[in-house]
Amino acid sequence: MEYLIGIQGPDFVLVAADNVAASSIIQMKHDYDKMFKLSEKILLLCVGEAGDTVQFAEYIQKNVQLYKMRNGYELSPAAAANFTRKNLADYLRSRTPYHVNLLLAGYDDADGPGLFYMDYLSSLAKAPFAAHGYGAFLTLSILDRYYRPDLSQEEAVGLLKKCVEELSKRFILNLPSFNVRLIDKDGIHDMEKLTVSAV
Amino acid sequence: MLTPQVLLRADMAWKSLLTSSSLPTSLPFASSQPVPLPFPMSHGTTTLAFLFQGGVLAAADTRSSCSGLVACPASQKILPIHSHLVGTTSGTSADCALWKRILSRELRLYQLRHGRRLSTSGAAKLLSHMLHPFKGTELCVAATLCGWDGGELFYVCSDGTRLQGKLFSVGSGSPYAYSILDQGVQWGLTVAEATSIAREAVFRATYRDAYSGNCVDIYHITSKGWTRRSVDRDVWASLLKLLPPRPDSATSSR
Numbered sequence: 001m002e003y004l005i006g007i008q009g010p011d012f013v014l015v016a017a018d019n020v021a022a023s024s025i026i027q028m029k030h031d032y033d034k035m036f037k038l039s040e041k042i043l044l045l046c047v048g049e050a051g052d053t054v055q056f057a058e059y060i061q062k063n064v065q066l067y068k069m070r071n072g073y074e075l076s077p078a079a080a081a082n083f084t085r086k087n088l089a090d091y092l093r094s095r096t097p098y099h100v101n102l103l104l105a106g107y108d109d110a111d112g113p114g115l116f117y118m119d120y121l122s123s124l125a126k127a128p129f130a131a132h133g134y135g136a137f138l139t140l141s142i143l144d145r146y147y148r149p150d151l152s153q154e155e156a157v158g159l160l161k162k163c164v165e166e167l168s169k170r171f172i173l174n175l176p177s178f179n180v181r182l183i184d185k186d187g188i189h190d191m192e193k194l195t196v197s198a199v
Numbered sequence: 200m201l202t203p204q205v206l207l208r209a210d211m212a213w214k215s216l217l218t219s220s221s222l223p224t225s226l227p228f229a230s231s232q233p234v235p236l237p238f239p240m241s242h243g244t245t246t247l248a249f250l251f252q253g254g255v256l257a258a259a260d261t262r263s264s265c266s267g268l269v270a271c272p273a274s275q276k277i278l279p280i281h282s283h284l285v286g287t288t289s290g291t292s293a294d295c296a297l298w299k300r301i302l303s304r305e306l307r308l309y310q311l312r313h314g315r316r317l318s319t320s321g322a323a324k325l326l327s328h329m330l331h332p333f334k335g336t337e338l339c340v341a342a343t344l345c346g347w348d349g350g351e352l353f354y355v356c357s358d359g360t361r362l363q364g365k366l367f368s369v370g371s372g373s374p375y376a377y378s379i380l381d382q383g384v385q386w387g388l389t390v391a392e393a394t395s396i397a398r399e400a401v402f403r404a405t406y407r408d409a410y411s412g413n414c415v416d417i418y419h420i421t422s423k424g425w426t427r428r429s430v431d432r433d434v435w436a437s438l439l440k441l442l443p444p445r446p447d448s449a450t451s452s453r
Contacts, residue, residue, distance in 0.1 A: 021362055026374060028354065029362050051327075051334060051359010096335075 001173055002047040003135035004034070005163060006103045007156045008115040008128050010149065012184040013105040014156045015115075016164075016194065017045050018135075018175040033179055038064045039074045040187050041107040044084070047132055048100035048120060056098045060084050077106025081116035081124060088122035101132045107183045131163075138170055139163040153182065161194065168196045243410020245372030245401050246276055246287035247380060248343045250352055250365045253390045254421035255345040257287050258397035260372070260405055262412040272413040281306060282424040284319060284346040289370040290339035290357065298340050302326050319346030320363065323353035327361040334359055341369045347420050372404030372411040379403050390419065394428055402441065 001022060006015045021032035036044045036057040042064070046057040060083070068074045075083065081104045091097050102118040117123075117130040129143045146159050160180065167175060180191040246259035259276035262269055276288050278299045286302070288295030305325060309317045317325065323344050330340060340357040354362045354369065366384055368376040379400040388396070398415050405411045417428040 021360075023356070023360065026377065028360075028367065029364050032362065049359075050356070051331065051361075054361065055331060055359060 001134065002034070003131070003133040003167065003175060003178075004045045004047055004101070004103050005131040005135075005139065005160065006045070006105050006115045006117075006127075006129060007143070007147070007151070007159060008105075008113050009151045009153065009156050011113060012153060012156070012182055013107065013113045013115050014153070014160060014180070014182050015043060015045055015103060015105045016160055016178045016180045017047070018133075019177045019179060019193075020175060023050070030176065035179060035181060036061050037188065038080055038104075038106075039068065041183055041185075042075075042077050042080055043105050043181060043183060043188060044080075045103040045105070045132075046100055047102075048098070052098045052100050056087075056100050057102075060087065076108045076111070077104060077114045077116070078108070078111070078126075080104060080106065081114075081118065081126075085118055085122050085124040088118065088120070092122050103130055103132060105183055107185055107187075109185070113183065134173075135163075135167050135171055135175070138166050142166060157191070164194050164196070243372070243408065244276060244289045244370035245368070245376050245404035245408060245411040246289050246343065246370050247366075247368040247373070247376050247397060247400055248287055248345045248352055249367070249380065249384050249393075249397075250350050250386075251384070251388045251393050252386055253388070253393060254347065254419060255285075255350050255352060256390075256393045256397050257285055257343070257345045257418045257420070258401050259287050259416050260401050260411040261414045261416055262405075262410065263292050264410045269412070275416065277416050277418050279418075279425055280322070280344075281316070283316075283348070283420065284322060284344060285418050285420055285425045286345070287343045287369065289341040291337075294338050294340050294357075295342065298326065298330065299342070301329065305329070316348075318348050319344055319351040319353055322346065323355050323361055323363075326355045327359065330355070330357045331359060333357060343367045343369060345418070345420050347422055347424070350420075368400070370411065372401075372408035375404040375407045376400040394419070399441070406442070 003018045017034040021029035046053045099120045104116040117125045117127050178194040182189045243264045248257040263271040263274040280303045338357050344353045354367045383396045401415045
C-alpha cells in the first residue's frame with residue numbers, strides 16, 4: 001500500500017514517499033509525512049505496521065540526536081544506518097519485533113551521498129537506487145533501465161516522475177501525492193510535492 | 200552509549216507507572232498468549248470529529264453492542280477528559296472507559312507537576328505511548344482527542360497510530376459517515392450547520408450499520424471549553440423524514 005523510493009546521484013540523494021495514512025480501506029490522512037529527519041543531512045523513510053513505524057523511527061531519531069549532544073559531532077549516514085539495523089536485529093528475535101521497512105538517505109562530507117535499504121528482517125544494503133512497497137515491483141525495472149551514476153538533479157526528478165506515472169497507470173491503489181526531498185552538501189531541501197495530475 | 204537498553208528502560212518506566220498501586224495487579228502486560236474473552240466485547244460504533252471556524256465538533260452514536268445484542272442503548276461514547284479536552288471512543292467500551300480515566304489522571308498529574316496543561320498533541324502522544332506496551336494483545340481503543348489549544352484533533356489507536364488531522368471518523372459505521380462528511384464539511388460552517396451535518400452523518404451510518412444506532416451525542420469545544428448539544432430523542436424519530444418512504448405505504452390501508 002505504501003511506497004518509498006530513493007535515487008542516489010553523484011553529489012545528492014533524491015527521496016520520495018507517498019502521503020497516505022490508511023486504516024483498512026479508509027484513507028485517514030492525505031498529507032502524512034513518512035520521512036523522519038535524523039540530522040541536518042540524514043533522512044529516514046519509514047513504512048510498515050501502524051505504530052511500529054513512528055515508535056521505531058522516533059527512537060532512532062532521538063538516539064542520533066543524543067549522540068550529537070554527547071559527542072559534539074553527528075553520526076555519519078553509514079553509521080546511522082548500521083545503528084538502525086542493529087536495533088532492528090536486536091528486536092527481531094524478541095517478543096516485540098518491529099515490522100518496518102526503511103530507506104536511509106544521507107550526505108556525508110567525507111564519503112558523499114549514500115542510500116541505504118533496510119527491511120523488517122534487518123537486512124542492510126547500500127544501493128544506488130531502491131524502493132519499498134508493492135509499487136517497487138512496478139518501478140524497479142524502470143530504475144534499472146534508466147539509472148546512471150552521473151544523473152543530474154533534473155534527470156533524477158524526471159526518473160522519479162516516470163516511476164510515479166507508472167504507479168498511477170498500473171498500480172491498483174490510489175496514491176495521489178508524494179513528498180519529495182533532496183539531500184546534498186547543503187542539507188535537506190523540500191521539493192515540490194508530486195501529484196498524479198501534475199505528472 | 201547507543202543501546203537498546205535505553206528503550207528497555209523507557210518501557211520499564213511505563214510498566215512501573217502502570218503497576219503502581221492504583222491499578223489492579225491482574226492487568227495482563229503484553230503476554231504472548233492472549234487471554235480468551237469470556238463473552239464477546241462491545242465493538243461497533245460510529246464516532247466522528249472535525250475542525251471548523253467555530254471550534255471542534257465531536258459526535259457519536261450511543262449504542263453499545265455485544266455481537267447481536269444491544270447491550271446498552273444509551274452509552275456515552277464521548278468522554279470529557281478536562282474542561283477543554285474531550286475524547287470520542289471506539290473499540291471495546293470497557294478498555295476505552297478505563298484508558299480515558301487513566302489519561303485524565305495523568306494529564307491532571309502533569310498539570311499539577313508542571314504548572315501548565317499538556318497540549319492536545321502531548322496528550323495524544325501520552326495516550327499512544329501508554330497503549331504501546333499492549334500492542335498485539337486484545338486491547339482495542341480507537342479514540343479521537345478533540346482539544347482546544349487552538350483547536351486540534353488527534354486520532355489515537357491501540358495499534359500505535361497517532362495522526363493529526365481536520366476530520367476523522369472512527370468505528371464500524373465510519374465509512375458511511377465519511378462519505379456524508381466529505382460532501383459537506385468545510386471551514387466556514389456555522390455551529391448550527393456543523394451540528395446538523397454531524398447528526399446527519401451519524402444518522403446515515405446508523406441506517407446502514409447494525410452496530411450503530413439509538414441517539415446522537417454532540418459535543419462542541421471552543422476556547423471556553425466543551426458544551427454538550429445532544430437531543431435525547433432517538434435520532435431515528437427526529438430524522439425519519441430523511442429516509443425514503445416505505446415501498447408499501449401507498450398501498451397498505453389497515
